[in-house]
Each structure stands twice: as C-alpha cells, then as structure tokens.
Amino acid sequence: xxxxxxxxxxxxxxxxxxxxxxxxxxxxxxxxxxxxxxxxxxxxxxxxxxxxxxxxxxxxxxxxxxxxxxxxxxxxxxxxxxxxxxxxxxxxxxxxxxxxxxxxxxxxxxxxxxxxxxxxxxxxxxxxxxxxxxxxxxxxxxxxxxxxxxxxxxxxxxxxxxxxxxxxxxxxxxxxxxxxxxxxxxxxxxxxxxxxxxxxxxxxxxxxxxxxxxxxxxxxxxxxxxxxxxxxxxxxxxxxxxxxxxxxxxxxxxxxxxxxxxxxxxxxxxxxxxxxxxxxxxxxxxxxxxxxxxxxxxxxxxxxxxxxxxxxxxxxxxxxxxxxxxxxxxxxxxxxxxxxxxxxxxx
Ligand SMILES: [Zn+2]
Ligand SMILES: [Zn+2]
Numbered sequence: 001x002x003x004x005x006x007x008x009x010x011x012x013x014x015x016x017x018x019x020x021x022x023x024x025x026x027x028x029x030x031x032x033x034x035x036x037x038x039x040x041x042x043x044x045x046x047x048x049x050x051x052x053x054x055x056x057x058x059x060x061x062x063x064x065x066x067x068x069x070x071x072x073x074x075x076x077x078x079x080x081x082x083x084x085x086x087x088x089x090x091x092x093x094x095x096x097x098x099x100x101x102x103x104x105x106x107x108x109x110x111x112x113x114x115x116x117x118x119x120x121x122x123x124x125x126x127x128x129x130x131x132x133x134x135x136x137x138x139x140x141x142x143x144x145x146x147x148x149x150x151x152x153x154x155x156x157x158x159x160x161x162x163x164x165x166x167x168x169x170x171x172x173x174x175x176x177x178x179x180x181x182x183x184x185x186x187x188x189x190x191x192x193x194x195x196x197x198x199x200x201x202x203x204x205x206x207x208x209x210x211x212x213x214x215x216x217x218x219x220x221x222x223x224x225x226x227x228x229x230x231x232x233x234x235x236x237x238x239x240x241x242x243x244x245x246x247x248x249x250x251x252x253x254x255x256x257x258x259x260x261x262x263x264x265x266x267x268x269x270x271x272x273x274x275x276x277x278x279x280x281x282x283x284x285x286x287x288x289x290x291x292x293x294x295x296x297x298x299x300x301x302x303x304x305x306x307x308x309x310x311x312x313x314x315x316x317x318x319x320x321x322x323x324x325x326x327x328x329x330x331x332x333x334x335x336x337x338x339x340x341x342x343x344x345x346x347x
C-alpha cells in the first residue's frame with residue numbers, strides 16, 4: 001500500500017515538475033535542459049564499480065577487485081570511452097580499488113579522488129604505484145565541495161574526518177542532474193552515516209546505492225529516512241561469503257517502500273535520467289532474498305576491533321558493535337598486525 005502511494009506520489013511530482021517547466025520563465029540551460037545521464041552499476045561480483053556518463057563527461061566510482069580491472073576496461077571501451085573526467089576510489093578495500101591500476105594505466109583521467117585512509121598492503125601499494133607511473137596526484141575532496149559532470153553536480157558528503165575503520169572513511173557523494181539525484185556512500189557504516197547527517201547537507205536522493213553492499217552495518221533507519229529514496233541498488237556477488245545483502249537492510253528498504261535492484265540477481269544495472277524522470281534497464285527485484293554467510297574462500301575467521309586492537313572468534317558473545325572489522329586472515333597474520341586475543345573467547 002505504502003509502495004503504491006509512493007509510486008503515485010512520484011508520478012505526481014514528475015507531472016508537477018513538467019507543468020512547472022511549461023509555465024515558468026526561461027531558466028539557465030543546465031537547469032532547464034539537463035544532459036541525458038546514465039548510471040551503470042557494473043556487475044563486478046562481490047565489489048563495486050559504477051560508471052556514470054553525462055553529456056559526454058564520464059566518471060567511475062570504484063573499480064572492483066583485482067580480477068575485475070580488465071572486465072571494467074572492456075566495458076568502458078564498449079561504451080567508446082577513452083578518457084575519464086573522474087575516478088573516485090571510495091576507500092582502500094580490495095573490492096573497491098583492486099581493479100583501479102588497470103583503469104589508471106589504460107585511460108586518461110583528469111581527477112582521481114581517494115579516501116584519507118591509507119593501507120599498508122600490496123593492493124594499496126599497487127594503486128599508488130600506478131598513480132605514480134601516470135604522474136597523477138590523487139586528492140581527498142573536501143566535504144561540501146561541488147564538482148561538475150556535464151550538467152550534473154557532484155557534492156562531496158564524506159569523509160569529514162579520520163576514522164579507524166576504512167569503510168567509515170569512504171568518500172560519499174550526491175550526484176544530481178536536473179531534479180534527479182543519486183547517493184553513493186561506498187562502504188560507510190552507521191557512524192559515518194551519522195556524521196553525514198550532521199553536516200546538514202541535503203542527502204535526499206531518488207536512487208540510493210546501498211551502503212556496504214547491503215550489510216547490516218550500514219543503512220541505519222535514520223539515514224534511510226533522510227535519504228528517502230524511491231529506488232535502491234545493491235552491488236554484491238552471487239552467494240558471496242559475507243552474506244550481503246543482510247535481511248535487516250532488505251527489511252528496512254522494504255518497509256520504506258523502496259524498489260530494489262541487485263547486481264547479484266540482475267547483472268549490470270543501468271539507470272537513465274533526463275533530469276526529470278528515471279528509468280532502469282531491468283525490472284526491480286522482488287525476491288527480498290538475504291545473503292547467507294558461507295565458508296567460501298573469504299571465510300570469516302576472526303572479528304577484529306580496529307580501535308582496541310583485540311580479535312575475537314566470530315562466535316564470541318562480546319563482539320564489538322563499533323569499530324568492527326571482519327577478517328578472513330590467519331591468526332598469525334592478525335597477531336602480526338598488532339592484535340591481541342580476546343580474554344573471553346580465547347581465539
Ligand atoms: Zn566493499
Ligand atoms: Zn570496505
């Protein structure tokens with residue numbers, strides 16, 4: 001019922017907008033006549049890669065893991081893209097930056113944005129190396145700064161400070177073309193979502209790219225209410241070992257009447273907008289099927305608290321709620337990173 005109401009409301013808003021355009025005085029070209037914009041949520045399995053084109057200008061947000069760089073390169077080539085205006089790497093986790101060195105090597109890129117969180121591992125070093133080789137200086141954009149992509153604007157929402165958890169340090173942005181907007185938050189968790197709310201910057205969006213692949217550590221109720229999207233897109237791998245998307249997140253979306261699209265079920269998803277209405281290349285998913293954590297290659301071995309530097313068995317009954325990071329690494333390598341075993345579960 002609520003969903004039906006929202007659809008009618010959406011239609012009414014669109015109709016009112018069109019009528020408004022007919023009646024109102026001339027306005028600047030960019031506002032009255034937005035370039036067509038396409039947002040491609042590329043199916044990269046477990047990870048993120050979103051390609052955006054607006055009036056011949058292009059942007060890639062994240063580049064999947066290191067096995068997906070060439071696939072993304074081919075996808076962009078198929079779109080006849082040789083140059084990117086922006087490459088935005090939301091945060092330094094492997095499922096977001098792994099494929100980036102291929103993109104940086106193969107394309108001319110105007111601006112590269114990275115999180116303020118640096119990692120000391122091979123994936124991150126490869127990224128830095130590829131940037132150095134192309135003599136590109138990556139920068140962390142400031143909160144509230146605005147960039148343009150054709151007639152579209154990109155407003156930076158995060159990170160506004162430094163975080164202990166790389167997910168929370170994700171670059172978040174609102175992409176707006178005409179009167180239609182898309183929200184991207186990388187893997188930002190609840191704490192970072194709260195910080196975004198506190199900036200006071202408008203985060204309401206028609207399309208919400210669901211934070212952290214639909215994990216339960218993102219998309220808090222307050223945050224989703226402020227975003228108030230009509231559509232949500234979840235980028236995750238089929239039967240991924242993390243159990244994305246989580247039932248709780250799907251439930252929050254469902255009870256808010258949001259239409260959900262999923263790369264694990266539907267492959268690459270393309271949203272198109274003329275700045276007034278939005279259409280998708282596939283129908284919304286109606287499965288509401290939650291992921292189940294499984295013992296795949298990325299099996300969860302330990303749960304880390306990145307602040308206290310303690311590590312736990314996943315079955316421990318005093319797992320951290322904040323500053324939590326799931327690990328699939330061995331006990332030895334976790335200890336080598338300076339973690340000490342929890343006193344209770346004695347991992
Ligand atoms: Zn991720
Ligand atoms: Zn992450």
